[in-house]
Amino acid sequence: MAHEGIFATSDECIFKMGNGYDTVSVDEDRINELCKQAESYINVLCNFNFSDVYAATLNVDVKYILSEAASNLVAIYGIQYDMSGYNSSREAENIINVNWARFNQCIKLLNGQNQRDFINNA
Secondary structure: OOOOOOOOOHHHHHHHHOOOOOOOOOOHHHHHHHHHHHHHHHHHHHOOOHHHHHHHHOOHHHHHHHHHHHHHHHHHHHHHHOOOOOOOHHHHHHHHHHHHHHHHHHHHHHHOHHHHHHHHHO
16 A cells, blocks of 8 residues: 555654564554554644645755654554554654654644744745
């Protein structure tokens, strides 16, 4: 099945999950659904539908921030599904915490008025 996400690729999401994620259950179909959820969540958090203007008007800088935000959130979902493949729950939690911190920083960047002006004028 082809990847259906707009903001982030499957490879970006999987890379951020690390080596312990469940490769059987967290497959392309699951990542597609998680990407759609993450993208919708980002759009709602930012009160702006990036999905509708992604290809036509967003510049590459904004696209990379969206890619980072979505892949971080999908990675968190993938890790949380089954942590048994990691060396310890602490290892999995550390990866989750790094992804969560960066996700939140990306949302702040996308939400600031100066950033919104940048997005709209790019």
